[in-house]
Amino acid sequence: xxxxxxxxxxxxxxxxxxxxxxxxxxxxxxxxxxxxxxxxxxxxxxxxxxxxxxxxxxxxxxxxxx
Numbered sequence: 001x002x003x004x005x006x007x008x009x010x011x012x013x014x015x016x017x018x019x020x021x022x023x024x025x026x027x028x029x030x031x032x033x034x035x036x037x038x039x040x041x042x043x044x045x046x047x048x049x050x051x052x053x054x055x056x057x058x059x060x061x062x063x064x065x066x
Contacts, residue, residue: 012037 014022019033026036045051 003008021032022040026033028038029036031039042051046053
């Protein structure tokens, strides 16, 4: 089993309208609010090229021969 990276905690200030939207989106996706924020950030980082694809995504790509 792969070792999990340690997580860092920090305070995030966010306006109530945005938080309401994130909470609703998280509920739609069956995620926690924290999980949804992490997913949004990870997707934005990957899209901008600042973060590599996850190992799991790379394995799927390799197995398809792409």
